[in-house]
Amino acid sequence: MKIALTLGVVCFVICAAWAGPVQPIRIGNQTEWSLSQSAYLYTTPQKLSPQQAFASIRQVRLAAIKQEHINLGLQAGYVWLYFRLANEGAAKTVLFTLDRIDIHYVQAFRQRGRAIDTLALTGDALPFSSRPVRLNYFAIPVKMAAHEEADILILLEKKNEYISGNIGLYSASQFLQKVRTDSAVVAFFLGIAAFIFLFNFFLWFSLDDSVHLLFMAHQVAIVSFVLINLGYGFEFLWPTFTYSNSLIMTMVSGIWASTNLFLIKKYLNLTATSSRFYRVVHWLAWYILIVSIVGCSLSLLRPASVPAYILKLGLSLLLIWIIANAIVLVSVFVEQVGKRNQAAYIYVAALSFMLISSVVYTLTLLNVINAGSYTTDWLIPSFLWEETILAFGLTVRYNRFRQQYFTLQLSLAHEQTRTNEAIIQAQESERQRIAADLHDDLGGTLATIRRRLTDIRQHLRDPQAAHELDALEPLIRQSSHDLRRIAHNLMPPEFARIGLRAALEQLVQSQPSQPTRFSFVVAGSEYRLATDVELNLYRIVSELIQNINKHAQAARTAVQLLYHNDHLTIMVEDDGLGSRAVANEGNKPGLGLTSSQLRAEYIGAQLWREVSLGGTLVMIDVPYATATHTLRTEPKQANESMSVT
Template identity: 35%
Template sequence: MKSGWLLCWLLPLALTGMAQTVLPLPADFEQVTIEKPFLYQLVQPPARLGAAGELPADLAYWQSVGSINYGRGSATGWARFSVRSEQDRTYWLELTTHFMDSVAVWVQSERGPLQRVGGPAMHRDQATPLAPVNHHYFLYALPLPAHQTTTVWVRGWVIPGDALKFGVRLYTPNRFLAQQQRDLWGWAMYVGVVLAILGGVVIAFVFSQRTIYLLYAAYVVCLSAYALLNDGWGAFLPNSLAWFDQITTIVHWLNLGFGAFVMFSRRFLVVSVGTRKSLIFRWPEGLPMVVICGLIFWVEQAHRSDNELLARTLYVVGFVCFGGYAYIWYRYLADAFSRQSKLVWLLIGAVSAVLGFFAINAVLINFGLIQNPLPDMVSLRIALLVEFGILSAGWLYRRKLMQQARQQLEIQNHQLQLDVIQTQEAERQRIAADLHDDLGGTLATLRRRLTDISQRTTDTNTQRAFADAEPLIQKSSDDLRRISHNLMPPEFARLGLAPALAQLVRQQPPQPTQFSFVLSGQETRLPLDLELNAYRIVSELIQNIHKHAQAQRAAVQVLYQADKVTITVEDDGLGNRSVTKPTHSTGIGLKNSSLRAEYIGATLWRDVSEAGTLVVLDIPYPSPLYAARTSLPNSPN
């Protein structure tokens, strides 16, 4: 029995070549993918078989397949097919994988000996002169004699735990070179688009310093690296970077890319401060990424120790972690849907092709539901380009939404400033009226009563006490008049800006700073709120001169021009020679002055030098519509 088994295995291989289905290669043959019924793989190949001469001849030991796929069940696998060429020529055999660690190919014609074909034997030999041309898959030159059946045997070996699978294709050299050229141009265009996108992202990050650009760049780099390495282009890396081309590293690229995309999505769907605050709970985006990184190494160790139960368990945990990515992303999408953000549809449309690709290939191929040796990298390349294109174009739409949100916020802030200023002026008018009518009347009545009482008494000491109280009452009246004037200059609406400023300057004490007032041009009345805010600005500047400038002279000039009125406040004080830091109140005063200038559409600029300080306020004449719309309450306008 044992001797019979050995005889069965050592039958001449030429007979086995004639027994199987033979693929004819006509004279006009250019290319073909070897599939059923011409392609076979050995069922449960013994690990001890090292050469084609030891293979069993009986087809009962072989399985007809569409492509070679041993999955993770065997580290060594054998393929065979037979062809019959109509002419004597050399064809190129392509094994569409780069994930095999070593490969050996044998051929035998009807009247020729069994011989091994020279070519790349190891994983890193693909892009070397061992192949007919440098290629990212395993490539061999097969000499086929005319009018003879030639059988080809392929032995592949992978590290235990890795999936052994590959497709088989046969080309004429010219056809292969043309096919390779198209493939190279396709990848070159893809890399060019990716580099253009990354260049734009880097420029945007340099100017904006926002994390979202780094996350988008990380996503593009990781997915592009996954696509390139998964298609075998890592074979062209130098030996010092060979670890980039390992299966474990390729999965890491995919994991890091998904993590970057989830974090990018949260920021992409946010266009304003309000939507940032709506994301009350920030999901632990990095947790699935960290767990999957650990699982990848753990799975590799489980395969090396031949612990399939642990490996399958870790695979399930890994898919659960990828489900964590999906759940976090779903929560962000749900938040965007609740805000009725149009960006969510753009994001879903962009990634739908890529998600569909990974859903089909990750599930169907990894679980053995389809027998494709490798995911279709052309489809992935197109899906990624579509996604990158939509997302890159989506930046323009997102930028438009952010500009609209920013403009809306500016409008709201401007309206708030308007309301605050109008409320302040209305309150000033009310307080000034109350002080003048109530407290002013009370002080006047008190003064008359004291005068009447002092005239009725004959006591000298009492009359002297009433006389001493008179200056205090007078000072109180003067202070009340000054405070009321500062709150709302008397008859401001009737007199106008220039007379009110002239009166303000005349009221300033002559020491330590002597003020002067200059008026030039034909006076043109402005709406009351413009004049009142300009008056407030000049009043604040005068107070700053008293407090900080230490000036001897200062001047307020009003120049009425054809299209605007210019007000300058100048002093010969310390200027930039001041060594004291501005106080908090000074900063508030300058900020309020700038706010008022912005509110009335004026330009306020300040020049500080050793000669002193110059402040210029330019107020353009408003349109009649503005004057009708912006008049203060209870004002003549």
């Protein structure tokens, strides 16, 4: 009997010590007080009234929190946070804060003696106006009288979902300073994001490159996720839409993850041939996008009555896509870095912070580790890091593509020059061959025909037949003359010796006086250019004269050579149909004009053509190539002219 009584007394003493009053947080002149080892958590399977909850404090085992980030994992019951306050000075107000914005019910009670009063009845399940402090996260003011002690009990209810967040206890002045600092950080984040967005908008608008459009969509998803996660969505966009924050955050995080995968595919130029993970990235992006939008949208129709198994399924899908997304990203980066894809290095640097944060966040959700405030504080710096590095990478990508474009344009220009050179050389070779064939073959044949006709004429006795043969003589003579003129135009004899001026003079002199009267004018001291340059100028002028004879219906035409100190100007002007002929033929340039422009570009000359009702003016400016200048003769008198009638 004595032994039993003794054991009972010992158990009573132990229980009394175990359930005795906790040490209060002493409120002095500090600006912030730690809740670590001073606040306690316990869970009840059923919801208790404030009286029952305070009464049960001495009947349950309380677990002191070890740090000011609570991570309770998936909770099926009701979580109570308890701590005592002892004001050691004058009356003041302290504020309890909780930065997790999607807890459905946050109810705060205070017990002084036997009196229990309510400090807050708020939460995600109630309109935003229910918050005692209209702020993007939970802030509960506690007014303390001088030298007052009080027990504080806070209910955190989010059944069948994860409960976590950072808690704190601040003086009123420190709380205001914290609000100002948080607002400044968010404003800085939005300012940087807006600058990067506008920069990429102008790049997309000017380049029409879809990678910038994807980046802007990804950036909008990032900014939306950050602001919603910080509670600004509930504060400003849907203050009466209850039970919605978790679902909307999940949906926006899915959009962020999917746009990130789409951006990676475009940014790294992933194709079915360049990456074995191309299809995985493609379909995972669509899977995350569809599941997050469709699933969360359906749940938002009746957010307060979503069954527990649906919530668990959604959380499982969330963890699956976080893990799958991380695995795919790492696999793609390893592959592309191995292939020396420079864009992959930039993207790895941009997402390094985010990948580490995702892993830590996932392990925290699974209650494997408790990463403390890092699970929420990583949001803004990691996203700023990602946006800045990716924007820098897009700038590098743009500069690289621009350099490649200029290199390609230069290569195409060189190739075009070589092609033009080959075409012109082929034309000249063919002209020389045709001119030689006409002179040697057809010219000799006509001479033979003429001699044979002369011999036949001498043996004819029939006057009529002799008269017919005599009539053929002028035709043959004209044919020989035309043949020499055509051969001369194809390749002027001794062009390399006589030069451009003399060749053009002969060309103008060879033109018939009707219906167009041609004049030839030379001004300045003659300078010889390279033979191929002069030959191409001759071809251009010859083509222009041929066009005038065919189409212009001009009465007068002037061909002028103006030798300046540093360049030669050739002007071909007529008083023909001009713009009337252009209107009749359409705006498309003819083959001759196209060939002339091609030759001008080939020799580095500039060709202008002005057409009016009074006729047509074509000007050709040819810069002197100093290394090839050769003065052919003594300078002739300026303004020397010659007219051909």
